[in-house]
Amino acid sequence: MGLREEKKLATRAALSWSAIRLIVQRGYDKVLVEDIAAEAGVSPRTFNNYFGSKAEAVASRHLDRCRRMAEVLRERPAGEPLWDSITHAAIEVFKPGPEVTAHPRPDRDAWAAGLQLMLTVPAIQAEFLRAAATAESALADAVAARTGTDAAKDLYPNLVAAAVLAAQNVVSQSFLSNRTSMQALMTNALRQISEGLPPPE
Template sequence: MAEGLRERKKQETRIALSWAAVRLTVERGLANVKIEDIAAEAGVSLRTFRNYFSSKAEAIAAREVDRSLWVAAELRARPSDEPLWTAIRASIESGFALGETGHGGEQPPDERWLAGIRLMVTEPSLQGEMARASAAAGAEFADAVAERTGTHGLYPRLVAEVVGSIRAATTAEWLRADPPRSMADLLSEALDLVSAGLPAPEKH
């Protein structure tokens, strides 16, 4: 019991640090944020930050890994008789916010927040960390699919790649949609389309 509480507290601290790093970077720009600022924003010591992350970029990219760990854990916990894509959808929808409130999750984002995110994702140091985070996230999700379906090899990897593509496509659309749309709505639409087999839209 105590071990479980400690692990949950550690995970909460990691999520808080990562989300603080994102918020401050969006507000100020990556070059204007120090790791001391991130620690203070999350209400922990600088030493605690260094126990979790080696850089600002790693802290920001950790949200991708942590979100996937959450979704994979949720997938493992879904009822075994639930259809795979029903379980995947429920798992994704339960974990996409990951401690975030506002800023385009359930409601469309404001333009200032979007502008900050657009600038943040162009940072070369962050792009490298995000690529590593994406690879780790995909591997974890593929493992969860393999366990749930009793398969190995191509199938779980293919499902993980599809889910990764859903998240990448919805994020890209979220950043450029005019008028802005919420991430929740975009995820729901993307999951609907994939679950239906990506039927060709009707021509108008």
């Protein structure tokens, strides 16, 4: 990846994170595109070059994380068991980037409450559904490449991708009321899926 492409990805990530932070703090209707752009240190025109709406900016974080998971999965050693590779990829993408670490850690309870409220906004819900469809396709293609299957015809890569994204959704909800890290929760969730989801003892 060239320097220009890296800069574009960094700007996209910064805009998405700024949108989330401001909406969590103030509420969806009280945040303007101009506010998000200023928070990220760019112009509103730059925002519009990346996103068509505030909701798209919020949902893009989920989409970009899933696309990155698919990329990391493709890069894992060929002989590594599939679910080990998926777990490594999931842990990698949940590491906070510089757009996150550059800001003070928010109060966890207030942050969780704000996120839950943000996720009830119909426009954001719609964008998340659209992002999820794109993300599932990208992940299914990566699984197919590792398993010698065809995502256009075979159930297996699509079932795996759907299961991984379902786990990510459950983990994200659990994280809001759990003191465990996202990485630990995702590792646990994927382990249970890979073992066939045996009933708890």
